[in-house]
Amino acid sequence: MTSHSLDRLAERRAAYGAKRPASREHHARASGVMPGGNTRSVLHMAPFPFVIVRGHADMLTDIDGFDYVDCAGEFSAGLYGHDTPDIAEALQTALADGLVLSGPNRYEAPFADLLCSRFTSIERIRFCNSGTEANLFALQAARNVTGRSAVMAFEGAYHGGVLTFGKGPSPMAVPFDWRMATFNDTEATRAAIRAQAGELAAIIVEPMIGAAGNIPARRAFLEMLRSEATRAGAILIFDEVKTSRLGAGGLQREYDVNPDMTTLGKYLGGGLPFGAFGGRAEVMERFDPARPDALTHAGTFNNNVLSMAGGLAGLRKVFTPDRAARFLAECEAFRTGLNSRFAEAGLAVRASGMGSILSLHLGQDVPETLAQTDPRSITLRQLVHLNALDRGLALTPRGDIYLSLPMDDAQRARIADILMAGVQEELPFVLDSASS
Numbered sequence: 085m086t087s088h089s090l091d092r093l094a095e096r097r098a099a100y101g102a103k104r105p106a107s108r109e110h111h112a113r114a115s116g117v118m119p120g121g122n123t124r125s126v127l128h129m130a131p132f133p134f135v136i137v138r139g140h141a142d143m144l145t146d147i148d149g150f151d152y153v154d155c156a157g158e159f160s161a162g163l164y165g166h167d168t169p170d171i172a173e174a175l176q177t178a179l180a181d182g183l184v185l186s187g188p189n190r191y192e193a194p195f196a197d198l199l200c201s202r203f204t205s206i207e208r209i210r211f212c213n214s215g216t217e218a219n220l221f222a223l224q225a226a227r228n229v230t231g232r233s234a235v236m237a238f239e240g241a242y243h244g245g246v247l248t249f250g251k252g253p254s255p256m257a258v259p260f261d262w263r264m265a266t267f268n269d270t271e272a273t274r275a276a277i278r279a280q281a282g283e284l285a286a287i288i289v290e291p292m293i294g295a296a297g298n299i300p301a302r303r304a305f306l307e308m309l310r311s312e313a314t315r316a317g318a319i320l321i322f323d324e325v326k327t328s329r330l331g332a333g334g335l336q337r338e339y340d341v342n343p344d345m346t347t348l349g350k351y352l353g354g355g356l357p358f359g360a361f362g363g364r365a366e367v368m369e370r371f372d373p374a375r376p377d378a379l380t381h382a383g384t385f386n387n388n389v390l391s392m393a394g395g396l397a398g399l400r401k402v403f404t405p406d407r408a409a410r411f412l413a414e415c416e417a418f419r420t421g422l423n424s425r426f427a428e429a430g431l432a433v434r435a436s437g438m439g440s441i442l443s444l445h446l447g448q449d450v451p452e453t454l455a456q457t458d459p460r461s462i463t464l465r466q467l468v469h470l471n472a473l474d475r476g477l478a479l480t481p482r483g484d485i486y487l488s489l490p491m492d493d494a495q496r497a498r499i500a501d502i503l504m505a506g507v508q509e510e511l512p513f514v515l516d517s518a519s520s
């Protein structure tokens with residue numbers, strides 16, 4: 085980080101804080117009862133996060149009365165926006181019929197049916213409460229079915245709060261026998277899989293690595309994982325918790341690569357807590373409770389009526405395959421348009437990602453590996469985040485950008501204008517060579 089960028093960040097944070105006395109006071113009170121005033125690490129930002137009191141369509145309002153276009157998008161779970169009528173209506177109906185029913189309900193099987201028909205790799209599916217849980221169940225299924233214990237994961241990957249990786253597993257990661265590999269390094273990963281072939285129960289990968297800066301997988305990399313996993317007898321798991329929004333059938337359909345298991349979450353609950361794991365019938369049938377060798381899968385709220393009803397309505401009535409395809413095209417046009425504007429303005433910044441999920445990176449080219457990413461991009465994103473807030477646009481604190489279904493052409497144009505202006509204003513502080 086340059087001293088200029090540090091000064092700039094301090095200045096921006098102070099100005100941000102000064103404008104939001106109500107959020108500051110809320111944070112001070114919250115800090116007395118929750119560590120750091122926080123119950124979700126990723127929402128932390130200095131000096132304090134703004135407290136959101138209302139969401140409508142693609143807009144947010146904070147406790148100090150500021151309105152923002154919502155590109156934080158609940159880290160991708162907010163695909164539908166805040167109050168899509170079809171989903172609200174389904175939730176009202178479910179609510180009227182009672183909440184805690186203690187048995188199978190009328191939503192879960194049709195919802196499962198729809199998901200199985202959309203995701204090519206999913207022949208059978210089970211619901212749970214979060215993406216983290218979905219990944220834990222998928223991994224434990226793979227370990228039990230293969231009778232092996234090691235799991236290959238990729239540096240920089242995030243598969244949940246207890247499935248977080250830097251160079252290696254984070255201190256909070258569940259203590260599995262992790263084997264780390266490098267995302268998008270096709271030949272080194274092939275060699276690593278072959279070298280550990282008898283030990284690997286599973287390989288877990290996000291087809292676009294999100295937490296590391298939204299870098300899509302190279303096709304050859306996913307195809308290699310597919311063939312090498314089969315050869316090694318390991319279960320290939322695609323974490324599509326986020327990427328499932330990049331097309332009706334997720335990225336597995338876009339890439340035409342079929343994993344053995346897929347995990348889902350986020351938007352698929354229609355905005356309510358949701359997780360699911362599914363895959364080949366042969367693997368998933370181990371969860372049939374009538375079997376003598378059945379694997380258990382429990383969870384009080386696995387089939388809670390609100391997530392089931394909201395999720396089903398979302399897929400049936402809103403995120404139809406047609407809408408998903410159009411949305412992907414609209415969002416790709418947004419990203420390529422933004423990158424053209426950066427290039428034409430001579431700004432060494434590009435937006436990576438795919439469709440409705442984007443990240444800003446320093447450089448003339450979109451990085452294809454973690455090694456190609458510039459560490460100064462983190463500061464750029466923090467500065468652009470604060471800059472954009474001033475202009476009425478909310479990104480995630482770490483700078484991820486999510487587009488949502490309620491946004492129209494005019495709204496996307498406004499977002500692009502704000503991002504352009506923010507990058508133009510902040511980039512000089514990041515590039516300044518006076519290193520501290």
Ligand code: PMP
Binds near residue numbers: 245290
């Ligand atoms: N996998 C990926 C790729 C994710 O991005 C996330 C959440 N950001 C998860 C899993 C975990 O999902 P949840 O927060 O619902 O536990």
